[in-house]
Amino acid sequence: MYSWRARIGVIAPLDDKVEYAFNKYAPDGVAFNSSRLAFSGNPTPENLIRMTELLEDTAKMYATQPHDVILFGCTSGSCIKGFGFDKECIERIERASGWPGLTTSTAVLEAFEALGLKKTVVMTPYPDDTNEAEKKFMEDNGLEVTSITGVGFNRNGPYSHASKLHLYRNAKKLKTEGAEVFFLSCMGLATMELVEILEEDLGMPVITSHQASLWACLRHAGIKDKLPGLGKLFTI
Structure with a gap:
């Protein structure tokens, strides 16, 4: 069982860099389940807001299996509508999935x-x-x-x-x-x-964004490993 320490869901736009980074640097026993939000064009406010409209439907896919935390892995997408929007995204993830939520901007x-x-x-x-x-x-x-x-x-x-x-x-x-x-x-x-x-x-x-997201996901899952090569943040 790969997730004997933590199972983390990752909701991200169409890109594989998040999975590569998280799997490369995460400690043993932490598994990541990824899903995609459709995103096209440049990261304009209009495109980002359109992408976030799909958040609940994507988060529902995590409802059938336990997860320690589910990350909305997009910095600008989780803050584009201003103060408190990251918290709104977290609430939407939690309602749809039943598991603790997190965003990159948070x-x-x-x-x-x-x-x-x-x-x-x-x-x-x-x-x-x-x-x-x-x-x-x-x-x-x-x-x-x-x-x-x-x-x-x-x-x-x-x-x-x-x-x-x-x-x-x-x-x-x-x-x-x-x-x-x-x-x-x-x-x-x-x-x-x-x-x-x-x-x-x-x-x-x-x-x-990658480093802070991995750090926060691990800390929210109760894993406090101090990982080498990832800067001062991972010494805390």
């Missing part, structure tokens, strides 16, 4: 709280209107966003296919003065392998 907020830090510089692949919505969500939840930069992945083919080289070099270009944390947003970006090197090179803790 996980990110919990990661900031665990680190005890509030001032952040943010990098995303989103267009400006989605960035503004995410910035407002973060600030309405008590964080201070010193800057938020969309580096335009979506203008050059699928935005989620950005290479580690592209992510790393754009992160190094950001002005980090006044920030305490670097946050790399989006579950469509492969970010786990960048966490430690960016912490070293930027001189501050790093939170990414």
